[in-house]
Amino acid sequence: QTVVTQEPSLTVSPGGTITLTCASSTGAVTSDYYASWFQQKPGQAPRALIYSANNKHSWTPARFSGSLVGGKAALTLSRVQPEDEADYYCLLYYGGVWVFGGGTKLTVL
Amino acid sequence: QITLRESGPTLVKPTETLTLTCNFSGFSLTTTKMGVGWIRQPPGKALEWLALIYWSDEKRYSPSLRNRLTLTKGTSKNQVVLTLTNMDPMDTATYYCVHDFWDGYDIWGQGIMVTVSS
Numbered sequence: 350q351t352v353v354t355q356e357p358s359l360t361v362s363p364g365g366t367i368t369l370t371c372a373s374s375t376g377a378v379t380s381d382y383y384a385s386w387f388q389q390k391p392g393q394a395p396r397a398l399i400y401s402a403n404n405k406h407s408w409t410p411a412r413f414s415g416s417l418v419g420g421k422a423a424l425t426l427s428r429v430q431p432e433d434e435a436d437y438y439c440l441l442y443y444g445g446v447w448v449f450g451g452g453t454k455l456t457v458l
Numbered sequence: 459q460i461t462l463r464e465s466g467p468t469l470v471k472p473t474e475t476l477t478l479t480c481n482f483s484g485f486s487l488t489t490t491k492m493g494v495g496w497i498r499q500p501p502g503k504a505l506e507w508l509a510l511i512y513w514s515d516e517k518r519y520s521p522s523l524r525n526r527l528t529l530t531k532g533t534s535k536n537q538v539v540l541t542l543t544n545m546d547p548m549d550t551a552t553y554y555c556v557h558d559f560w561d562g563y564d565i566w567g568q569g570i571m572v573t574v575s576s
Contacts, residue, residue: 350522385562387505394554394569395505400562438505440563445518447495447507 351375353441355450360458361429369453370421371439377420383442384422386415389452390435398437399424431457460484462494462555462567469573476542476572480555483536487513493558494538496529498551499569506551510558511538547574 352374361367371384378384386399397406399415402422412427422439434457439450466478478496485492495510510518511529519527528541542549550573557565 383562387563389505394566396566397562397564400564404561406564440505440507446520447510449497449505449507452504 351443351448353439353448353450355437355439355453357451358454358456360456361426363429363431363457365429366425366427367429367455368418369424369426369437369439369455370418371423371441371450372421373441375443378417378422378441380417381442382422384415384417385440386413386422386424387438387440388433388435389438395438426455429457433457460557460565462557462565464553464555464567464570466570466572468571469575470545471576472546472574474545476540476545476549478540478542478553478555478570478572479532480538480540480567481534481536482538482555482557485557487511487531487535487538489513491560493560495556495558495563496540496553497556497563497566498549498553500548500551508553509540512558545574550574 354372384402387395389395398409403415414425416423437453462482493512496508499505509529517529526543530539532539552569552571554569555567556563
């Protein structure tokens with residue numbers, strides 16, 4: 350059973366920078382895992398932010414960026430805004446199937 | 459503009475079969491590299507990837523649900539149908555259909571909340 354691990358919760362101050370990570374139980378996350386990131390606010394459907402590790406959708410705010418760091422996929426939020434408070438999920442590709450991480454609850458405080 | 463909308467029953471009984479339809483617009487499932495996926499989220503819990511159907515009719519299923527899940531293209535060219543057999547209260551969740559553009563998922567439907575209860 351493949352497990353994708355994210356930090357359960359993180360807190361950041363407005364205007365600050367924070368990095369969320371996404372690790373695979375199978376080993377280092379590489380570009381072959383096509384890491385995606387999604388933001389979900391209460392009562393809403395998730396919204397796609399990042400695909401293929403570091404590519405932004407046309408609607409993704411510039412302060413969001415994706416990368417591969419230290420064997421993990423990472424989502425960095427710069428100049429954090431209060432409206433960035435949400436749950437964030439990563440999604441990894443395993444040769445035909447996809448697996449979500451457990452999500453990170455980001456609090457802006 | 460791509461849109462997707464899920465429809466189907468919001469209440470099913472244990473052991474019944476769930477059939478959900480995803481009606482979409484703004485793209486064609488006959489176009490190379492297009493796909494439609496299904497993802498669910500139990501109340502208060504994480505997202506769970508379920509299945510994906512490609513333009514080629516190739517299908518992929520979550521290993522944990524493979525024996526219960528079936529994806530088909532609907533009678534309308536802009537439909538994808540998901541069936542999940544032998545429903546259990548643990549299958550209570552919001553079910554989303556999502557557009558896949560080969561490199562990932564981008565546009566999500568609003569979701570449909572399905573409760574399994576007798």
